Amino acid sequence: MFYVYRMVMNRGIFSRLILWFLVISLVPLSSVAYMAYVNGQQHLKKEVTNQLRAIADTRARLIEIYVLERSRDVATLSRMPTLIDAMEKLERAFDQSGIDSPAYTSVEHEVRPFLTYYKEAADYYDLFLISTSGNAIFSVNKGEDLGSNYRTGVYKHSILANVFDKASMLLETQVSDFDYYQATNEPAAFIAAPIIKDGQVIGVVALQVTNREVYALAQNYAGLGQTGEILIGAKINDKAVFMTPVRHDINADFRRRITIGSDRELALQEAVQGTRGEGVVTDYLGEEVLAVWRYQPAFGWGVVVKIDTAEAFSPIMILRTNSFIIAIIAMLLVISAAWLVSRSISKPIRSLTQSARVIAKGDLSHQASVPTTDEIGELAGAFNSMTTQVRDRSEELASANAELLTYQGSLEAQVDTRTAELARANDKVREWGKKLEERVQEQVTQLDRLGRLKGFFSPQLAESILSGGGEELLKTHRREVVVVFLDLCGFTAFTDSFEPEEVMAVLGEYHRVMGQLVVAHEGTLERFAGDGLMIFFNDPVELDNPAESAVKMALAMQQQFVPLRAAWKERGYDLDLSIGIAQGYATLGAIGFEGRWDYACIGSVTNLAARLCDEAKGGQIITNKKALAQIEGMIQTEAQGELMLKGIAKPVQALNVTGFKS
Known part of the structure; x- marks a missing residue:
């Protein structure tokens, strides 16, 4: 306020006269209007609060009566x-x-x-x-x-x-x-x-x-004007939950929740926590409201009766508006009177002020003309003397400024040269960055392709394809391979007795365990056929001893299958694993059509491995002597006699592999 007073006092006689007229007339008027406004607001707030308090007490009592009546109903029924x-x-x-x-x-x-x-x-x-x-x-x-x-x-x-x-x-x-x-x-x-x-x-x-009767209590807005509401809520965990629809949200019941401790709907937060009170708060819509809240212990509910302060205090707003209009009219009258009085005093001063504005725009040759001999006339003479001195100083500054501009031009040329050099260096950096980004992207693409190929081919085949040898490997060729065929004994009966979801779950466990062993022993998985798996060794990557790798994988599979079989047994699944191994020449390469290719192994050796697997009982690994020729002295076997196999013309001397010799 003191700052405003100083600012006005420094503006001149005209402003000072207006200020004092305003102080003399408006201060008493403003004081009276403010006191009337405050007293009216307090009276109305008390009246509205009493009305809200009565409604809140009534609703809480009605809920209590509702609970008592229902309790009597249940007691009578019992x-x-x-x-x-x-x-x-x-x-x-x-x-x-x-x-x-x-x-x-x-x-x-x-x-x-x-x-x-x-x-x-x-x-x-x-x-x-x-x-x-x-x-x-x-x-x-x-x-x-x-x-x-x-x-x-x-x-x-x-x-x-x-x-x-x-x-x-x-x-x-x-x-x-x-x-x-x-x-x-x-x-x-x-x-x-x-x-x-x-x-x-x-x-x-x-x-x-x-909640129907409680809903009816909450939706009775008599005495609450256009914005009044009744909120009924309960504390559930750390939330104040609306139990009924409200006037401004008919879907609020059980959906609108207020976090205890937040800055919204403090009245409901207090009520559901067992307290009662009243005051001006912010509601769930962010509006300022006058509210009264109560706790209803029967259901542990809180009851809030509220109305927007804008509506509750609207008569006070009208009174304040009328007082403001009267004050504006009085201010205009005072300003008019002050203007008439001060005009005769301030006219010479305005003339001098106009001269100052002309000089301020740059016309230093202008001289102030005030035809008075009082203090204002003396001020005009001093002002003219000052203008002459300023004009002389300006000419000196103009000369110095010309020299400065010459130096500035030289400096700008040097800055332009340095900027061009920096731009060229920046272009080189961007070019190097682009090349580096392309090389990184190429490596990321290669890794992504390798990951996708490993999902369809063995890791060896996938890596060979990406390294550039894929086209030769996928061509049809002939090679001696060792073929391993797996089958689940009892799987057909299992699929007839159990749900498809259980069958798929069993196959998922089975394929996961067996698949890990195939990858670990560098085998190539030719295909899945339900419970049947066909794996071959020595292609596409040649091995020093494919028969040894095949037998090691088969023994590891039977060993890993033991806990799997036990777990299935507990679930009522009677399944076991049989394995057949054969060695011979086969034709290998890509088969299929554009958009869908498989890497296949075709030949009598695959049929022989499948037939040996059919003859194997649960837990057995059946093979022939040819497959064991390279590792005969390394493994333990049990003779199974000669077998006549379907599709095989000659009898096959079969052996059951039981393990490696220590």
Whole structure:
């Protein structure tokens, strides 16, 4: 304020006169208007707050009455002979036969009409009968919690289990908080009462309440104007959850949530945490509201009654606007009077000011002309003398500036030369960076292609293709190879007895274990055929001793299959692994068509390996002497005699490989 005063005082006589007129007239007027505004605001705020407080207390009381009435309903129902008889019959049928038995169904059909009628007539969401042991033996809605045990089952920590325990232990009607219920996947509240016969508790009846009556309480906006609302919420975990629709969000129930501790809807946060109060807060829409909040302990709910401050204090806004208009009119009158008085005093000063503006624009030859001999005339003379001195100084500065411009031109030429050199160097750096980026991208592409090829070919074949030898390898050629054929014994019966999903899971485990061993022993996987796998050695990469690699892989497969077979056995899968090995010449190369190629091995040696696999029993590795010629002294075998194999003209001397010699 002092700064404003100094600024105005420094502007001249005209401004000072106006300032004092304003101070003399507007300060008292502003004080009176402000006091009237403050008193009116306090009075209206008190009146509106009292109205909101009355509505909040009424709604909280109505909710309490609603809970008391519902509690009496449940207590009355628990003492009805019809309900006691239904409880005994249902529990007897449930304990003897279960809920899916004809006996239970017969009793359930007998008691359902009465219980369903009571549930619908009293407007409940569901009705439960729970045995003393905790079994849910009846539900009108037949939800997924029917048949579960509230003492030992999955819902033992639910709000229904909690209210059941309290009712059966305290022997009186109990009301739960409104909280999340897992069986319906949404918030719920329950009222439960013990069922007593001859002084003994024989069960508990529990009713799940609906929100319709509470919705009606929340949607009664009488006395709340155009923006007023009633919020009913509950604390669930760390959230204040809206229990009912609200005026500005009809879908708010159970969907709109306020994090406890946030800066929105502090009134509801306080209410659901058990406190009561009133004041101006920010609501869930970010609007400033006048609110009154209460805690309703029956359901653990918070009740908030609020109205936008813009609407609540609108009469004060009107009063403030009228006061402002009056102040503006008074200010205009004061300014007009001050202008008339100060004009005769300030005219010579304005003339001198005009001369100063001309000189400020650069006309240093201009001289101020003020035809007075008072202080203002003296000021004009001093002003003219100052102008002459400024003109002389300006000429000196112009000469110095010309010299400076000459030096600046030379400096700019040097800067341009250096800039051009830097631009050329920058171009070279960008060119080197581009070449480096292209080389890195080429390497990344090569690695990506190798990863994709390894998914379809053996690692050796994939690497050969990418290294440039792929075209020769894929051409048809003839080579001596060792072929290994795998088969799951009992797989056909297994697929007939179990679901396709289980079959696919078994094949996934089987292929994963066997596939890792194929890669580890440098074999080439020719194809998958369900449970059948064909692997060959010595192509596309030649090996020093392909028979040794094939036998080592087969023995490792039988060893790795032992824990796999045991795990399957526990699941009821009776499967075993048989392996056949043969050695001979075959034709190899790419077969297929444009867009789809396979690397194949064709010849009688593949048929022989498949036939030997067919003859093998679970856990055996059957081969012929030719395949073992190079490693005969290294392995242990069991003679299997001569076998006549389908498609093979001569008998085959078969051997079962049991391991390598130590």
